[in-house]
Amino acid sequence: xxxxxxxxxxxxxxxxxxxxxxxxxxxxxxxxxxxxxxxxxxxxxxxxxxxxxxxxxxxxxxxxxxxxxxxxxxxxxxxxxxxxxxxxxxxxxxxxxxxxxxxxxxxxxxxxxxxxxxxxxxxxxxxxxxxxxxxxxxxxxxxxxxxxxxxxxxxxxxxxxxxxxxxxxxxxxxxxxxxxxxxxxxxxxxxxxxxxxxxxxxxxxxxxxxxxxxxxxxxxxxxxxxxxxxxxxxxxxxxxxxxxxxxxxxxxxxxxxxxxxxxxxxxxxxxxxxxxxxxxxxxxxxxxxxxxxxxxxxxxxxxxxxxxxxxxxxxxxxxxxxxxxxxxxxxxxxxxxxxxxxxxxxxxxxxxxxxxxxxxxxxxxxxxxxxxxxxxxxxxxxxxxxxxxxxxxxxxxxxxxxxxxxxxxxxxxxxxxxxxxxxxxxxxxxxxxxxxxxxxxxxxxxxxxxxxxxxxxxxxxxxxxxxxxxxxxxxxxxxxxxxxxxxx
Numbered sequence: 492x493x494x495x496x497x498x499x500x501x502x503x504x505x506x507x508x509x510x511x512x513x514x515x516x517x518x519x520x521x522x523x524x525x526x527x528x529x530x531x532x533x534x535x536x537x538x539x540x541x542x543x544x545x546x547x548x549x550x551x552x553x554x555x556x557x558x559x560x561x562x563x564x565x566x567x568x569x570x571x572x573x574x575x576x577x578x579x580x581x582x583x584x585x586x587x588x589x590x591x592x593x594x595x596x597x598x599x600x601x602x603x604x605x606x607x608x609x610x611x612x613x614x615x616x617x618x619x620x621x622x623x624x625x626x627x628x629x630x631x632x633x634x635x636x637x638x639x640x641x642x643x644x645x646x647x648x649x650x651x652x653x654x655x656x657x658x659x660x661x662x663x664x665x666x667x668x669x670x671x672x673x674x675x676x677x678x679x680x681x682x683x684x685x686x687x688x689x690x691x692x693x694x695x696x697x698x699x700x701x702x703x704x705x706x707x708x709x710x711x712x713x714x715x716x717x718x719x720x721x722x723x724x725x726x727x728x729x730x731x732x733x734x735x736x737x738x739x740x741x742x743x744x745x746x747x748x749x750x751x752x753x754x755x756x757x758x759x760x761x762x763x764x765x766x767x768x769x770x771x772x773x774x775x776x777x778x779x780x781x782x783x784x785x786x787x788x789x790x791x792x793x794x795x796x797x798x799x800x801x802x803x804x805x806x807x808x809x810x811x812x813x814x815x816x817x818x819x820x821x822x823x824x825x826x827x828x829x830x831x832x833x834x835x836x837x838x839x840x841x842x843x844x845x846x847x848x849x850x851x852x853x854x855x856x857x858x859x860x861x862x863x864x865x866x867x868x869x870x871x872x873x874x875x876x877x878x879x880x881x882x883x884x885x886x887x888x889x890x891x892x893x894x895x896x897x898x899x900x901x902x903x904x905x906x907x908x909x910x911x912x913x914x915x916x917x918x919x920x921x922x923x924x925x926x927x928x929x930x931x932x933x934x935x936x937x938x939x940x941x942x943x944x945x946x947x948x949x950x951x952x953x954x955x956x957x958x959x960x961x962x963x964x965x966x967x968x969x970x971x972x973x974x975x976x977x978x979x
Contacts, residue, residue, distance in 0.1 A: 493560075494557070494560050494561065497553065497556050497557050497560070498557060500553060501550070501553040501554070501557060504546070504549055504550055504553060505550065505576060507546065508546045508547075508550060508576060508580070511539070511542055511543060511546055512543075512579060512580075512583055514539065515536075515539045515543060515583055515587060516583075518532070518535055518536055518539055519536070519586060519587070519590050529594050529597065532594060533591060533594040533595065536587060536590060536591050536594070537591060539587065540584065540587045540588070540591065543580060543583060543584055543587065544584070546580070547577070547580040547581075547584070547660075550573070550576055550577070550580075551577070551660070551662075554569070554573040554662075555662055557569060558570070558662070558664055563687065566664070566668065566687065567668065570664075570665050570668055573665075574665070577660055577661075581660065634647070634650045634651055634654055634655075634673055635647060635650065635673075636673050636674070636675050637673060637674055637675065637678050637703075638674075638675040638676035638677070638678060639675075639676045639677035639678040639681075639703060640712070641703050641704075641705070641708045641709050641711075641712045642709060642712040642713055642716065642745070644699075644703045644704050644709060645704075645709065645745070645748070647673070648699075648700075648704065651669075651670070651673065655669050655670070656696070662689070663688075663689040663692040663693070664687055664688070664689060664692070666692055667685075667687055667688075667689075667691065667692040667695065668687065670682075670692070670695065670696075678699065678703065681698060681699065681702055682695040682698060682699065706749055709745075709749060710746065710749055710751055713742045713745050713746050713749075714742075714746075714756065716738070716742050717739065717742045717743075717760055717763065717764075718760075718763055720735060720738055720739065720763075720764075720767050721735070721767070722766060722767045722768075723735050723767065723768060723769055724769060725769060726769040726770075726771045726772060726801075729798060729801055729802060729805070732768075732769075732794075732798050732801075733798055735767060735768070735794075736791070736794050736795055736798060739764060739791055739794075740791060740795075743787065743788075743791065753787045753788060756787075757785045757786070757787045758785060760787055761785045761787060761790065764787075764790060764791075764794075765790075768794060772794065772797055775797070776790065776793050776794075779793070850863055850864060850865045850867075850868050851865050851878075851879070851882075851884065851889045852865060852868045852870050852874070852875045852878040852879070853868060853870065853878075865889070865916065866916065868916075872916075872917060872918070872919040875916060875917055876917050879917065885898050886912060886913045886914060886917060887900055887901070887903045887904060887912055887913065887914055888900045888903055888914075889914070895911075895912040895913065896912065898912070905917075905918040
């Protein structure tokens with residue numbers, strides 16, 4: 492029979508199947524009354540159930556015939572469409588079975604009540620109602636993918652075996668298609684050479700069991716996870732403690748499912764777990780030990796009870812829980828990270844001596860900003876000293892309201908031969924070896940020195956040459972020229 496003829500026959504069968512499902516739903520929802528008693532409805536539903544089973548088997552046989560001759564590229568679409576009808580049939584059959592069981596149960600109760608009505612005075616109102624349909628929509632069963640990790644093989648295969656491998660309504664080709672869709676990485680590569688046939692499905696399952704289901708590999712994987720657990724140092728980090736306990740419990744139970752007795756690895760695992768828990772819990776466990784026997788189960792139970800006690804204490808002292816969430820986050824962030832103490836360097840203090848300022852020499856106020864730092868200031872050393880003096884700042888840290896002698900940051904002092912305290916940015920060879928002027932002094936003294944020098948050096952010289960000489964000596968200072976006119 493060619494493909495087109497098979498598809499046409501299957502299309503007709505699917506249409507009949509859809510009509511049958513509509514008829515079954517109507518029969519289930521029809522209430523029992525004067526026109527329809529329980530016995531008649533029960534008989535009709537039993538007949539519909541037989542018809543439904545026959546249609547399901549007929550569709551299954553047609554699907555198998557189509558899958559044998561259809562192109563490989565169309566296999567996935569064919570399997571998906573067939574699965575929709577198969578799921579509809581399974582759900583409807585289950586619903587029919589529940590309704591039939593309900594009618595049979597209520598019929599038996601009514602018959603018993605009628606036989607004993609005169610003796611015990613029981614009426615039909617004592618019939619136990621049975622809900623034939625549930626409005627709860629169960630979540631779809633999902634199977635996790637498998638990428639070749641041996642520790643995840645049992646979890647994957649158990650789920651796959653229950654949902655697909657043992658499902659008699661699925662063909663082996665359909666099971667093989669589902670199997671490949673759930674495999675990733677090395678697991679998919681292992682069976683990628685098998686073609687999509689019934690015989691290769693059994694071979695692929697056997698190959699996966701031999702490759703990833705080896706008992707020795709799975710045991711080694713679980714043991715490595717136990718040995719590589721992350722230690723918890725803070726006893727207040729309940730989240731990390733709970734995760735540690737859950738990880739230990741999971742691996743130990745997985746080993747038990749592989750028929751590995753805890754006594755075979757207790758001597759190895761016992762000191763490892765004690766190193767992973769905080770020191771306080773370690774001490775408490777050793778205090779309460781009655782003998783020197785090593786028991787992994789006893790240690791795990793003690794850790795669990797200790798965590799539960801601390802969780803109860805925290806929840807009772809702070810019912811809202813917000814405080815503990817914050818504490819747990821902070822503890823989790825600080826876990827395994829040393830506390831760092833930050834000290835500002837002289838460069839950082841220079842560049843951030845005042846909030847909102849960059850250069851302490853060029854800023855016009857506490858909140859003004861410049862386009863350069865103090866170390867990159869273009870002013871001369873003398874101009875820097877004048878700026879510090881005019882702003883009443885410290886010669887060491889450039890802060891306000893104190894002098895260099897009372898400054899606590901002596902480590903910022905320049906290590907030159909000058910005996911007066913000053914920052915390195917205020918030091919040069921022309922800095923006089925005398926005490927710098929106090930921050931509160933006026934500028935009259937320097938002005939008098941400039942005037943005196945100008946008076947002495949200007950005798951018999953060009954005014955331009957005098958100003959040039961003064962600029963070399965006094966840096967970026969501003970000079971005023973006074974003209975003397977004779978009055979006759």
